Structures are given as structure tokens and as C-alpha cells.
Amino acid sequence: MAPSGTESRRVTIHDVARSAGVSRQTVSRALNDKGEIHGSTKQRVLDAALALGYRPSRFARGLVRQDTISVGLVIPDLLNPFFTEVAAAALEAARARGWHVLVYDTADSADEERGTLEVIASQVDAVVGYFSRPEDEIEKLTRGVPVVLIDRERRTDRFSSIRIDGEDGVRAAITHLAAAGHRHIGMLDHAGRAEPSVRHAWFAAATAACGLDAGPVRRADQSVEGGESALAALLAEHPEVSALFTFNDIMAIGALRAARRLGRRVPRDLAVIGFDGLRLGTLVEPPLSTVALDTRSLGALAVEQAGRLLTGGEPLGPDELVVRAELRLRESG
Amino acid sequence: MAPSGTESRRVTIHDVARSAGVSRQTVSRALNDKGEIHGSTKQRVLDAALALGYRPSRFARGLVRQDTISVGLVIPDLLNPFFTEVAAAALEAARARGWHVLVYDTADSADEERGTLEVIASQVDAVVGYFSRPEDEIEKLTRGVPVVLIDRERRTDRFSSIRIDGEDGVRAAITHLAAAGHRHIGMLDHAGRAEPSVRHAWFAAATAACGLDAGPVRRADQSVEGGESALAALLAEHPEVSALFTFNDIMAIGALRAARRLGRRVPRDLAVIGFDGLRLGTLVEPPLSTVALDTRSLGALAVEQAGRLLTGGEPLGPDELVVRAELRLRESG
DNA sequence: TTGAAAGCGATACCAT
DNA sequence: ATGGTATCGCTTTCAA
Numbered sequence: 001m002a003p004s005g006t007e008s009r010r011v012t013i014h015d016v017a018r019s020a021g022v023s024r025q026t027v028s029r030a031l032n033d034k035g036e037i038h039g040s041t042k043q044r045v046l047d048a049a050l051a052l053g054y055r056p057s058r059f060a061r062g063l064v065r066q067d068t069i070s071v072g073l074v075i076p077d078l079l080n081p082f083f084t085e086v087a088a089a090a091l092e093a094a095r096a097r098g099w100h101v102l103v104y105d106t107a108d109s110a111d112e113e114r115g116t117l118e119v120i121a122s123q124v125d126a127v128v129g130y131f132s133r134p135e136d137e138i139e140k141l142t143r144g145v146p147v148v149l150i151d152r153e154r155r156t157d158r159f160s161s162i163r164i165d166g167e168d169g170v171r172a173a174i175t176h177l178a179a180a181g182h183r184h185i186g187m188l189d190h191a192g193r194a195e196p197s198v199r200h201a202w203f204a205a206a207t208a209a210c211g212l213d214a215g216p217v218r219r220a221d222q223s224v225e226g227g228e229s230a231l232a233a234l235l236a237e238h239p240e241v242s243a244l245f246t247f248n249d250i251m252a253i254g255a256l257r258a259a260r261r262l263g264r265r266v267p268r269d270l271a272v273i274g275f276d277g278l279r280l281g282t283l284v285e286p287p288l289s290t291v292a293l294d295t296r297s298l299g300a301l302a303v304e305q306a307g308r309l310l311t312g313g314e315p316l317g318p319d320e321l322v323v324r325a326e327l328r329l330r331e332s333g
Numbered sequence: 334m335a336p337s338g339t340e341s342r343r344v345t346i347h348d349v350a351r352s353a354g355v356s357r358q359t360v361s362r363a364l365n366d367k368g369e370i371h372g373s374t375k376q377r378v379l380d381a382a383l384a385l386g387y388r389p390s391r392f393a394r395g396l397v398r399q400d401t402i403s404v405g406l407v408i409p410d411l412l413n414p415f416f417t418e419v420a421a422a423a424l425e426a427a428r429a430r431g432w433h434v435l436v437y438d439t440a441d442s443a444d445e446e447r448g449t450l451e452v453i454a455s456q457v458d459a460v461v462g463y464f465s466r467p468e469d470e471i472e473k474l475t476r477g478v479p480v481v482l483i484d485r486e487r488r489t490d491r492f493s494s495i496r497i498d499g500e501d502g503v504r505a506a507i508t509h510l511a512a513a514g515h516r517h518i519g520m521l522d523h524a525g526r527a528e529p530s531v532r533h534a535w536f537a538a539a540t541a542a543c544g545l546d547a548g549p550v551r552r553a554d555q556s557v558e559g560g561e562s563a564l565a566a567l568l569a570e571h572p573e574v575s576a577l578f579t580f581n582d583i584m585a586i587g588a589l590r591a592a593r594r595l596g597r598r599v600p601r602d603l604a605v606i607g608f609d610g611l612r613l614g615t616l617v618e619p620p621l622s623t624v625a626l627d628t629r630s631l632g633a634l635a636v637e638q639a640g641r642l643l644t645g646g647e648p649l650g651p652d653e654l655v656v657r658a659e660l661r662l663r664e665s666g
Numbered sequence: 667t668t669g670a671a672a673g674c675g676a677t678a679c680c681a682t
Numbered sequence: 683a684t685g686g687t688a689t690c691g692c693t694t695t696c697a698a
Contacts, residue, residue, distance in 0.1 A: 085412065
């Protein structure tokens, strides 16, 4: 018997019970493999359920068995390999706990982010991810759900953040470049927010610490194309620049391309060091040197903390909610 | 007042009602912005809700307002850029419909896939994605939920599949190589299943159609490393091979690397054409020629069909459930 | 404007 | 082994 044709009302446990000539409870027993049920009865119920195309309501079930946990993962752009890696790590950590993950890609758009925030709170037990709008707005929209922010500061009963600490890593990178004789190190920062990024601050501090003048900085879109055109512009204005640090690996890969186009050999004529530590960096030519983040533990940490916030377990403290970056030298610088 | 400290029972609408001195229905009105409520009453309720840290139960709410739709997206490996692209497309299509997407990464593991199948049916309204196990097993485990399979055949009331048709694209690729004078075209197939892949069949048919002898085929892991070592092995046995077609772009990128290591210039000494059309292919050196799939419409199509299966709308027919591949020549071949 | 009562669809507990 | 009843937390009539 095929499942009802058109315009079908939902098949409930009641329908199955009636069809099999038993009570609802018996149906429940049969479906959930509880004992205490006669073999033939069970089979009859199962047959009836199949024939009717019965599917338990996840809502009704969730209401009484309060077990399933779902977390919302908010990502600005899944196609950006960095976020892909974080997402994959979060999925893995969640799976290990038997949690379900609802993924929302906000497409780098403030509107989409707002839309997501509006619906997400009613669908999940905790939220993890990246946001661009003011914390108090996030707080308002997430109404009571625990939130773990990545690369953003906010600590309250309900909010936690994972801090990305690249200070040492960036200093190591700049020190390395300086030791190689580079005097003019430029940077490609990202143009997302109004102010310069924290990574830029690390860069500035590191160059100063090496006794170098502040190198030229150019802000650009957080993409391969952004890095490509920004480096061309930067080099046009500052041909003396012989080394480059970028906000992230994607932009660095764009810079590699621009360098090739401009006839600058890497690392001989231009040393390039990115930030993030993407796997992708090993695939380009030359393999990209980078200040690497452990994206895996980043995602895992976020999920772990969400769990603690959720169960009222002892939340991790600021010192534990940090992911440190470290210099990973390959061939580009 | 901070949300209760330890071991807190769930705060229900009832608690809020009592705390605000009104009935549950009034609370519901206040929270859902229904009219018919006095301004001050509403404010009092809202305050009480906030003070108690009240959050509506998604299960209870879902039970009565049967509106929210969730689909499960099953992906073998989110870090594989091809699947990332499909996932991103599916997320986008789902968002446009206001659906929620639960993502499951099965880590290329049969066990994880089984585990996912066991829980997914009770959490979503429809399932979309990639599976490796036999259809009847999938059917059994998904108990009544509509399923859209990608790159897999199965059509019933409840199952649909999106077919990937690369026949013309592969023929165009091989024809192009033959026209360029290549007589010995090798292939790197993937080693996932027991039999050769469909893509291999297209390859074989295309070489035959061009009047060439069947080229050597080597099976390898579906990864950069897999492609890298497989090409080395293939070339060692068949040094006459001057052109290569691969199961996918990732393997082709591995092949590019191996070629460089072996001192074979691409495309001069070895022409390489991949399959998938990844954005990634534009970043390597030289940019990868490929038989490209429109991953965006692949994901969108899957979601669209899931919607039709779900609402009982007229499902798309086999002719519409196809994504065709086309040759995209860049510089590697 | 507010409240009482009746479900939504399932499971758990207690009888029988 | 099976059925009755209460219950999960919320929204939706329908009265007042």
C-alpha cells in the first residue's frame, strides 16, 4: 500500500493504533523496541505503521524525552576555507557528543546575520560562531540561549568567547623576515571593519620590536582577488617593499598571484607570509608560509564551551579559551 | 536577577505567568506580539520572562505550530572542496525558503554514515546528500522521510536522485587532447568502490570514439596525495603517457604536483584535465583545466526536489534532475 | 483585555 | 502483555 496520495493529514500514533487494533502505548512499545510486548502484536503494529507511512513527530517526542541537543553554527562564508575548517571541526566535536548541528551561512551580510539571529534562538540549545554586529544586539536577539563567540570579546553568564592570540606568532614571523634582511615589510589588512584589525596591531608591534620603521599597509577585501589587487597597488606606491604579511592566507594567495604577474619571484624578490594556516596553502606555488591557527581545536573548543554553558558545568576560563598561532615556515617566506 | 544558579529545572511559560500574575495565555500573547493585550501587562510579562531567563521550548512550539521545516544534509567530507561547494549551495537554497539545515559529515566512514542514518530520520523532514551504502539499507533506516540522493540512482515515491552527466564534457576533454596530438592519455580513477567509476566509463568511451587505444588507468585515493602518488606510479610504468584525465580536481592537483616533482612541465610535457570545476583549480599553477560541474545548481536542485517531495508538489522528473558537466579549458591542458 | 479549556503527538507510570 | 491516564510546554479556540 502506497503512502496516501494527495493532501494527506499527518499520520499519528493514534491512526496506527486504530489500524492495528491496539492502544497507542502498545504502538509506542513496538516502535521503540521496548520489551513487554507479544511478538505477533509487535509485528502487526509495525506492518500497520509501514502501511500508513507513519513517522513519529520529532516535536512530540522531543517534548517528552528531553534529550536531543542541537547547536547552531553561524559562519560568514562557508566557501572561505578558513571557515570551512572551523565548521568541519565543530561538526566533528558535536558528533562525538551526539549533538545535532544546524548550520547557517550568513553570506557576509549584516541582513542575513540578523535574519539568522532572529530564528536561531528558537531552534537550538546553544549558538556558536562568528558575528559582526554589536554584542548587545546579539544578546537581545538570542534571548537566553548560551552563545560562544569566536574571535570576539564578550564574557557573561551566557556569553563566552574564544580568543585568537596571534601575537607571538606574528612576532616570530616578522622577526624571521627581519633576520633575513628585510627592512621594508608591508601588510595587507582586511577592510571589513572601520578600524584596523587586531592582526595589524600585532604586526605594527612586531615591526617596532624589530627596530623597523612602520611598513606600508593596504586594506583590501578578504579574498584572493582582494589580495591580488591590493598587493599590486601597494607595490606600485612602495616598490622598496621586499616582504609582505597578510591578514589571512587567502589574501596571501592573491598576493602570490600578483607577484607572479608582476614578475617578482617569491621568496627571492618578495617574501610572503600569511595568517591562518590553511591546508590550501600547501597546494599553491610556492607553498605558503603562514602564521598558523589550529582550526581544529578552535572548533572543538567552541563546542566544548557551548556544552559547559548548556549543562551548567564548570565553564572554561579565559585562559583556556585561547587558540595561539604559531609560525609555520614553508617556502614563500 | 541572574538566571538560577545550579541544577535548574526548566523555566516554563507557567512560571512566567505566575511570576507576572497572569495566565499562561497572556504570556503567550505578550511573547508573540499578538494584539489584544494591555501595554503594561505585556511589559510586566516581558520583564518577568527576562528575569526568569525563560526560553520557549522549541518542541512544544513546533508541536502546535506545524511550520518549521528542517532538512538533513549528509556529506562525506566537508573539507573536500567539492562537497563544500555543494553544501554551500544547499544552505543557500534552504535559506531562501526559510528552512533549517542540519549538516552531518560522515567522514568518509561507513560506520559514521550508518550512525547518521540512524538518527537523522527522527530529526528532519527530508534528507539530501551523498551515501555509499546500498539503497535498500538507506531506505530502511530513513523510515518514511523523503530522500534526495546525489550522484546515485534511485527513484521511488520517496526517493529521488540527481544525476551527474559528464559524458559530453568528458568527450569534449578527450577530443581536445586528441586534437592537440596526444595519443596516450592516462586516467586516475578513484578507488572508493569495487568497480571502476562511471567517469571511467565516459573516459573509455571517449578515447575509443577518438580512435585511440585504451589508455592506462590507475586507481587512487580521492585526495591530493592520492593523485600525487598515483601519477608517479602511472608514469613509471607508462612513460609514453603525455596527457591525463582524473576522477576529480583534487586528484588532478596532486598530479600537477607530482609532475612538477618529476620535472614534467604542464601542459608541455603532460597535459592535465580534471573533473569538478572547483574554484580551487584557478589558484594552482598552472590553472587547472577541468570538466566542470555547476555545484551551485547541484545543491539547489537537490533542495528544490526535497521541497517537492515534502509538500506533495509535482516532483521534478529525471530529465530535470540532471547536472551536465562541460569542458572548461584553463592552462593545464 | 483576559482566562479557561482543549488539543498538538508522543512517552511514562501505574494498573490490570 | 496490554491499556488508561497524566504529562511534556505551548498555542488556539471560545467565553467572560
